[in-house]
Amino acid sequence: xxxxxxxxxxxxxxxxxxxxxxxxxxxxxRGFGQFSLSPFCxxxxxxxxxxxxxxxxxxxxxxxxxxxAKLPVLHTDERLIPDSNNIRRYLENxxxxxxxxxxxxxxxxxxxxxxxxxxxxxxxxVLDRWGNDAVWPTIRDRYFANVPALLRRPVANxxxxxxxxxxxxxxxxxxxxxxxxxRVEQDLQAIQSCLWQSPFLMGNRPTSxxxxxxxxxxxxxxxxxxxxxxxxxxxxxxxSDYIARLEDTVQLP
Ligand SMILES: N[C@@H](CCC(=O)N[C@@H](CS)C(=O)NCC(=O)O)C(=O)O
Numbered sequence: 001x002x003x004x005x006x007x008x009x010x011x012x013x014x015x016x017x018x019x020x021x022x023x024x025x026x027x028x029x030r031g032f033g034q035f036s037l038s039p040f041c042x043x044x045x046x047x048x049x050x051x052x053x054x055x056x057x058x059x060x061x062x063x064x065x066x067x068x069a070k071l072p073v074l075h076t077d078e079r080l081i082p083d084s085n086n087i088r089r090y091l092e093n094x095x096x097x098x099x100x101x102x103x104x105x106x107x108x109x110x111x112x113x114x115x116x117x118x119x120x121x122x123x124x125x126v127l128d129r130w131g132n133d134a135v136w137p138t139i140r141d142r143y144f145a146n147v148p149a150l151l152r153r154p155v156a157n158x159x160x161x162x163x164x165x166x167x168x169x170x171x172x173x174x175x176x177x178x179x180x181x182x183r184v185e186q187d188l189q190a191i192q193s194c195l196w197q198s199p200f201l202m203g204n205r206p207t208s209x210x211x212x213x214x215x216x217x218x219x220x221x222x223x224x225x226x227x228x229x230x231x232x233x234x235x236x237x238x239x240s241d242y243i244a245r246l247e248d249t250v251q252l253p
Contacts, residue, residue: 023048023055024075025087026066030059031142032222034215035252036072039122042215044072044084046250050206051096057253061146088208098208106202110209113194113201116187117216123172124184125220128227130163131173135225142224181228188232188239191217195242206249214246 025048027041035042048055063071067082074081074090081090092098099107129139140156147155167173175183191213194201201209221233221243233239 023053025055025057026060026071026073026075026080027057028060028071032219032224034218034222037143038071039125039215039219040070040084040118041072042218042252043211044074044087045252046211046215047084047088047091047096047098047208048074049250049252050098050211051091051094053091053094053096061143084212098211099202102202102207109194110202110207113191113209114212116190117213120172121184121187121213121216121220123167123170124180124229125216125223126163127167127173127180128220128223128229130160131167132225132227135223135227136160138224177228181232184229185232188236192236192238195238199242199245206246210246211250214243218243218247 025041025045027045028036028038031037035045045055045057058075060066060071063069066073067080070082072082072084072087074087076090081087088098099110102110129135140152140160144152144156164173172180191201198204200206201213206214217233217239221230221240223230226234
């Protein structure tokens with residue numbers, strides 16, 4: 001049976017190794033102009049889209065019954081796969097190639113950029129949405145829209161308290177806003193150093209690093225009440241063009 005090499009013109013061999021039934025992406029709903037309220041769900045959707053396999057979405061508000069109590073999760077014929085990176089690995093095992101022609105050095109850079117986006121930019125996004133009193137009421141009413149009105153505030157505030165404790169333990173919530181923004185600026189500069197070289201982080205086509213970094217930047221920019229961080233990304237023509245370029249190329253449904 002023919003082999004697939006997935007994605008956007010990387011190969012003409014557009015054939016799948018196995019017959020698939022529908023892959024179902026369990027995701028948080030759309031919101032703030034994005035495919036999902038969660039950048040990890042947008043990332044997983046982008047990997048699925050570039051894989052060329054058939055997939056569709058199923059929306060959840062509440063991740064508690066999921067294998068790691070988080071979303072995204074991919075429902076395949078055989079199992080539930082939690083975590084966007086595991087979803088990527090699954091698709092690669094099915095024959096998808098997301099990083100063709102990258103050197104070992106580029107793969108190392110790509111890995112570092114991905115970790116930076118997911119383990120540092122992400123927590124700044126969370127603080128922007130959950131930790132900022134000006135933003136929080138909008139987030140609460142959007143994320144917890146399906147919780148009955150009388151319970152909404154206590155449920156949301158309880159989760160918020162837990163999350164903020166986690167971010168204090170992590171350490172990121174201990175910085176002043178100013179120091180935190182200065183740290184994020186270093187990340188943005190690193191991303192922009194790549195983008196001065198080429199339209200996508202690793203060259204002329206999106207690769208895996210773009211699928212982590214792009215959705216994270218887009219999520220930061222889409223926070224519904226403006227913050228210094230969301231304004232920083234929104235006001236930057238290079239970053240905004242990059243997000244648009246990636247969205248145009250990936251074409252999420
Ligand atoms: N490492 C995970 C991160 C996923 C993640 O953090 N999802 C968040 C939303 S952005 C979530 O479901 N949080 C629910 C919770 O922690 O209770 C991945 O790459 O998929």
